[in-house]
Amino acid sequence: MINNINDYNKKIKLLKIFDKNYYDLNKPKISDAEYDLLKKEILDFEQKNKKLNLNFASNKVGFSPSKKFSKVLHTEKMLSLDNAFDLSDIENFYKKIKNYLSFHLDDNILLTAEPKIDGISASLFYSNGILARGLSRGDGEYGEDITENLMTINDIPKKIEIKNLPSSFEVRGEVYIGKKDFEKLKDNFANPRNAAGGSLRQKDSKNTAKIPLKFFAYSTIQKNQNICKTQIEFLDFLKKCKFNINPLSTVVENISQLEKNYKKIEALRSSLDYDIDGLVYKVNDFSLQQRLGNLSNSPRWAIAHKFSAEKAFSKIIDIEIQVGRTGALTPVAKVDPVTVGGVVVSNATLHNEDEIIRKDIRIGDVVCIQRAGDVIPQVLYVEKNKRTKDSKPYAFPKKCPCGNDTVKEFNSTTKKMDAVRRCPDIAYECPFMAKERLKHFVSKEALNIDGLGKKVIDNFWQLNLIKFPSDIFNLNYDHIKQLDGWGDLSCNNLKQAIELSKNITLEKFIYSIGIRHIGQENAKILASYFKNIKNFEKLFDSKKITEELSNLREIDGIGETQINALNNFFSNNKNTEVIKKLVHALKIKSFEKITSGIFANKLLMFTGGFSKMSRSEAKSIAESQGGKVLGSLSKKLNYLVVGNSKPTNSKIEKAKEIGIEIIDEEKWYKLLNR
Ligand code: IVH
Numbered sequence: 279m280i281n282n283i284n285d286y287n288k289k290i291k292l293l294k295i296f297d298k299n300y301y302d303l304n305k306p307k308i309s310d311a312e313y314d315l316l317k318k319e320i321l322d323f324e325q326k327n328k329k330l331n332l333n334f335a336s337n338k339v340g341f342s343p344s345k346k347f348s349k350v351l352h353t354e355k356m357l358s359l360d361n362a363f364d365l366s367d368i369e370n371f372y373k374k375i376k377n378y379l380s381f382h383l384d385d386n387i388l389l390t391a392e393p394k395i396d397g398i399s400a401s402l403f404y405s406n407g408i409l410a411r412g413l414s415r416g417d418g419e420y421g422e423d424i425t426e427n428l429m430t431i432n433d434i435p436k437k438i439e440i441k442n443l444p445s446s447f448e449v450r451g452e453v454y455i456g457k458k459d460f461e462k463l464k465d466n467f468a469n470p471r472n473a474a475g476g477s478l479r480q481k482d483s484k485n486t487a488k489i490p491l492k493f494f495a496y497s498t499i500q501k502n503q504n505i506c507k508t509q510i511e512f513l514d515f516l517k518k519c520k521f522n523i524n525p526l527s528t529v530v531e532n533i534s535q536l537e538k539n540y541k542k543i544e545a546l547r548s549s550l551d552y553d554i555d556g557l558v559y560k561v562n563d564f565s566l567q568q569r570l571g572n573l574s575n576s577p578r579w580a581i582a583h584k585f586s587a588e589k590a591f592s593k594i595i596d597i598e599i600q601v602g603r604t605g606a607l608t609p610v611a612k613v614d615p616v617t618v619g620g621v622v623v624s625n626a627t628l629h630n631e632d633e634i635i636r637k638d639i640r641i642g643d644v645v646c647i648q649r650a651g652d653v654i655p656q657v658l659y660v661e662k663n664k665r666t667k668d669s670k671p672y673a674f675p676k677k678c679p680c681g682n683d684t685v686k687e688f689n690s691t692t693k694k695m696d697a698v699r700r701c702p703d704i705a706y707e708c709p710f711m712a713k714e715r716l717k718h719f720v721s722k723e724a725l726n727i728d729g730l731g732k733k734v735i736d737n738f739w740q741l742n743l744i745k746f747p748s749d750i751f752n753l754n755y756d757h758i759k760q761l762d763g764w765g766d767l768s769c770n771n772l773k774q775a776i777e778l779s780k781n782i783t784l785e786k787f788i789y790s791i792g793i794r795h796i797g798q799e800n801a802k803i804l805a806s807y808f809k810n811i812k813n814f815e816k817l818f819d820s821k822k823i824t825e826e827l828s829n830l831r832e833i834d835g836i837g838e839t840q841i842n843a844l845n846n847f848f849s850n851n852k853n854t855e856v857i858k859k860l861v862h863a864l865k866i867k868s869f870e871k872i873t874s875g876i877f878a879n880k881l882l883m884f885t886g887g888f889s890k891m892s893r894s895e896a897k898s899i900a901e902s903q904g905g906k907v908l909g910s911l912s913k914k915l916n917y918l919v920v921g922n923s924k925p926t927n928s929k930i931e932k933a934k935e936i937g938i939e940i941i942d943e944e945k946w947y948k949l950l951n952r
Pocket of ligand 1: 357359395452496497558580
């Protein structure tokens, strides 16, 4: 029995030791039942003493993830989805895809509308119809081999007996736990999704088998799309293969059908035996999906339409400032812990200074808090009738917690001053920004170092073990071994993960630096331009940087904002020193350019609009055929591709003058066999 905070702390220590023995050392010290009892005791104490804001067990995602699964490269990346919260987001989605495909705004594009199952995604690989391997999503690129555990799921066919099945066939879908089944597991997990994740990642598949996991199949990889012409036909095909398909999946022809269906499913939501958190819309026609293609992390051809968020009321105890990686000062309301949609919330974002003023938010106010799926909880409005005399207006600090004066920038796109206040530090001087940069550096999309998550970075930072990214490669493991929660095995695992992360592509490296305005897409463009780290290093050279940056002007997709951001970053000596050390520690792979295709090694430029495709699609086709697209005319150019709609005549004249080959719209389609 836990009577006070001392008992509580002792039990947490015990739980940590048992966890370590179970997960890291694979030698459980107590039985499962004893472990569950201990965890329940801790959880009960946390629930009864919400004011203390203890959340060790409440935040524990079921069981700690196991480190034993081997990582396997997915045949095709497992993407996530962009989110839409209202109909205007959906309208935007329609607009974007129609623009990309160069369709008329009145043209119909059929979408499938499928419930978005709140579970854990998995990819199943069938070799000649036999289930050969099953992977978790992992970081999207590499999944964990959880074949044995997936084999225990009855809904997953071990053999597909259907004629003409491709010899290599991949099915993707969602593993979930039914709500009724979850009732029995409730004490150990925060929600069904965590329970599904925890049981899927059990070391011993016998433990997975004890938990009634289910599976809905919903997609495949592009390579297997030739089986059918559309997504809805493919769902039917999956059914024939004996997969479970969500019975509520349907096709919608326009936004009004889409809205009607959304309302219908939202009304059904609570009566379903599985959790759904929205709908997924996918362009039904596979050939259009292929034309639309993907961004770095999500497809252009699909979007998740989230259900309206869960709301709750609580009191603001304090307002704290968080400094982000790019220096943005975000005010965060510390509120009395409150459950919003099954999750205990004690922090909610207030966005920025202007929002606090606009909503007239004061410390001591009772506010409405909203949490939508995986999005950070936010404060919506103040319950003004509950305001007391003690409520205190909040004076937004003009200084960053590091002491720097903050600035508001002029946004050249909106032509207005930014609402966000920023710390102007561009080097590693502001410790708050520097720490966030480290978190970005090790994140999934960057170096992706297993075992070096945000909490570990906070801890190592405080202990002065890591201050700069390169410190990660010179860690003092003898010291770490002595730390609470660390031992030989976990240290070795970390060492290995860090060693593995050293092999990195140029584009990931550029992204991982965390330069403002250089996200994944821009990092890719820069990597394809610089090709290898030697060329990229020219940016670190004060004699070469100006020329290099002016060369970037000709690349399609890179504008003044990015060039200024690169200039700011690399003209600072401290930054270049930090990055040079990193280059030394890492093995940066050169950009793998596509060397085959009709435009291999050719430079192209576009002018004018095309009738059958957008500029973005034309650019992406040129690149997939080995070409490089420039944003301005240069002597090096091989082709100027001229669309019929409003081309710039001066460009055509100039190109003719320097002897650049002109490709007109008709010839362009012929070259592409369209
Ligand atoms: S399609 C690239 N269909 O939602 C397309 N995903 O937030 C993504 N999900 O990682 C897969 N129900 O785990 C698709 N009917 C459905 C889905 C679904 C749930 C999950 C999936 C994905 C996540 C994205």
